[in-house]
Amino acid sequence: MVFNLLTKIYHLESILNTCYKFLDRAYIYLDAKKKNEIIVRLKLKKKSSKKALLNLQNEFMNELLYNALRYHISNNNRKIREYIIGRAVYSAVPGLDTLSAEKVLNFEEDPLGIAVPWEEKHGKNKKNSV
Amino acid sequence: MGKTKKIQFNKDIYSSSAIKNTIAAFESFAKFEFRDEKKYYIVRFSSLSGGDGARTLLDEICNYALAARKKCQ
Numbered sequence: 001m002v003f004n005l006l007t008k009i010y011h012l013e014s015i016l017n018t019c020y021k022f023l024d025r026a027y028i029y030l031d032a033k034k035k036n037e038i039i040v041r042l043k044l045k046k047k048s049s050k051k052a053l054l055n056l057q058n059e060f061m062n063e064l065l066y067n068a069l070r071y072h073i074s075n076n077n078r079k080i081r082e083y084i085i086g087r088a089v090y091s092a093v094p095g096l097d098t099l100s101a102e103k104v105l106n107f108e109e110d111p112l113g114i115a116v117p118w119e120e121k122h123g124k125n126k127k128n129s130v
Numbered sequence: 131m132g133k134t135k136k137i138q139f140n141k142d143i144y145s146s147s148a149i150k151n152t153i154a155a156f157e158s159f160a161k162f163e164f165r166d167e168k169k170y171y172i173v174r175f176s177s178l179s180g181g182d183g184a185r186t187l188l189d190e191i192c193n194y195a196l197a198a199r200k201k202c203q
Contacts, residue, residue: 012142012143016143016196016199016200017200019196020196020197020200023193023196023197027189027190027192027193028192028193028196029189029192029196030140030143030144030196031138031140031143032140032142032143038143043189
């Protein structure tokens with residue numbers, strides 16, 4: 001069975017994905033004689049009736065529609081997907097946000113001596129004055 | 131050796147690496163000749179076993195090339 005598909009409607013990527021799904025059941029050959037047109041040749045692996053072949057073509061067309069939709073959704077969401085992955089990867093890398101935050105929040109270091117009691121700091125002076 | 135068969139793989143659809151991978155995969159079944167022409171990659175092959183298997187081999191090569199095309203993306 002041979003039929004043509006317009007690449008203006010179905011992108012080549014969605015046609016290839018659809019073909020890939022049918023490789024176990026059919027022999028598929030693709031060609032392109034004209035621009036924006038893909039010729040699909042479908043042949044069932046097992047010997048079967050014309051009706052079975054027609055059913056396969058109908059199934060192929062349905063799957064193609066599904067893959068075309070997936071392709072469009074994937075294209076529309078590309079930017080937001082990249083942003084989400086970018087954020088996830090960025091936050092997973094140690095030494096960027098996490099390390100600096102830990103350094104700032106480490107209360108045990110106390111470089112300004114805030115945690116030192118007043119008596120320890122000024123005890124000597126107090127004794128001297130009394 | 132069987133009769134020589136020819137397959138034309140359109141360059142807009144199939145990649146050369148996919149075709150080369152396909153030829154490598156089927157090398158034990160047939161003798162291949164690969165040519166790069168203007169719009170097509172031309173693959174000629176003659177089945178080593180002969181008989182009626184050549185047609186099936188051709189179909190299998192087409193399928194493999196399609197799968198390889200997807201892998202080589």
